[in-house]
Amino acid sequence: MNDAPVLLQATGLTKDFTTRGDGAFRASTTRFRAVDDVGFAVRAGQTLGIVGESGSGKSTTARMIAKLIEPTAGTITFDGEDVTTARGPALAAFRTKVQVVFQDPFSSLNPRHTVERIVSAPLDYQGITPKQGKRALVRDLLDRVGLNPDHLQRYPRQFSGGQAQRIGIARALAVSPKLVICDEAVSALDVSVQARIIDLLRDLQAERGLSYLFIAHDLAVVRQIAHDVAVMHRGKVVEQGDREAIFDHPQDEYTKTLLAAVPTIDPSWEAARATMLEQERTHGSAAGRTEA
Numbered sequence: 001m002n003d004a005p006v007l008l009q010a011t012g013l014t015k016d017f018t019t020r021g022d023g024a025f026r027a028s029t030t031r032f033r034a035v036d037d038v039g040f041a042v043r044a045g046q047t048l049g050i051v052g053e054s055g056s057g058k059s060t061t062a063r064m065i066a067k068l069i070e071p072t073a074g075t076i077t078f079d080g081e082d083v084t085t086a087r088g089p090a091l092a093a094f095r096t097k098v099q100v101v102f103q104d105p106f107s108s109l110n111p112r113h114t115v116e117r118i119v120s121a122p123l124d125y126q127g128i129t130p131k132q133g134k135r136a137l138v139r140d141l142l143d144r145v146g147l148n149p150d151h152l153q154r155y156p157r158q159f160s161g162g163q164a165q166r167i168g169i170a171r172a173l174a175v176s177p178k179l180v181i182c183d184e185a186v187s188a189l190d191v192s193v194q195a196r197i198i199d200l201l202r203d204l205q206a207e208r209g210l211s212y213l214f215i216a217h218d219l220a221v222v223r224q225i226a227h228d229v230a231v232m233h234r235g236k237v238v239e240q241g242d243r244e245a246i247f248d249h250p251q252d253e254y255t256k257t258l259l260a261a262v263p264t265i266d267p268s269w270e271a272a273r274a275t276m277l278e279q280e281r282t283h284g285s286a287a288g289r290t291e292a
């Protein structure tokens, strides 16, 4: 049984969007429920995976949890406090505890800013001066995510996709958050790069006690990182439970259909991947520096 304390609780989360018609129908509006009465818990130091096909409401849920958009209804409790309508100082405090890593690093990292400016932006935004100084912290973070700390004056386009996503992770870590929302954070990357980034996220979780809300349409990816899984379909959570329950004993027909579409992982491939990652670790060649 999972008895880790709950860090974030979402209850009855609902989001309606209003869209305006085109041409002769410009005056008419349509209300559309993208997320419908969704509830889940993210536990301290653990990962909740949210899976579902495109359009199921995953990103809208993530954006509500990150407080980038307001829910139409429902509550979000973080660390025992209701943050649903947090504003001003309460919202600023929330933003130091919850950070987001987005899908496409090249559109979420400002191309005109150096890596140093990008990674330290959350500190500047919050007016936080780290004990060791900003530059030293940025260097430490770059090193920790597998990038060369001497590259802090480079620009995002000088990095590969996997490396750029590492910059996004370093930025998320700058304010020492408790929860990182990964919204399709590895979906745009090649499978081998994905595996390394997931490995990094898992190591960071073990070191820092981080919690993740990990959004992905790819169940094979979620299986590698999630402790608990919520399956979304047409705006609703149709099934949730711990990883084994969802993957080994799915109850819902939609979950079964999703699982049936996942290619089976070849155990020899898994073993080869584990050996490759172990060799990189022992020979000290930070994965990020070898990514194409």
Ligand SMILES: Nc1ncnc2c1ncn2[C@@H]1O[C@H](COP(=O)(O)OP(=O)(O)OP(=O)(O)O)[C@@H](O)[C@H]1O
Pocket (backbone or CB within 6 Å): 017, 018, 019, 032, 034, 052, 053, 054, 055, 056, 057, 058, 059, 060, 061, 217
């Ligand atoms: N700002 C918006 N205005 C109107 N409709 C929206 C808006 N944002 C999302 N939607 C709609 O809400 C539904 C859920 O979208 P959402 O992006 O949350 O799904 P998703 O599961 O994350 O899928 P994807 O991975 O394709 O983004 C979709 O039908 C989408 O078109």
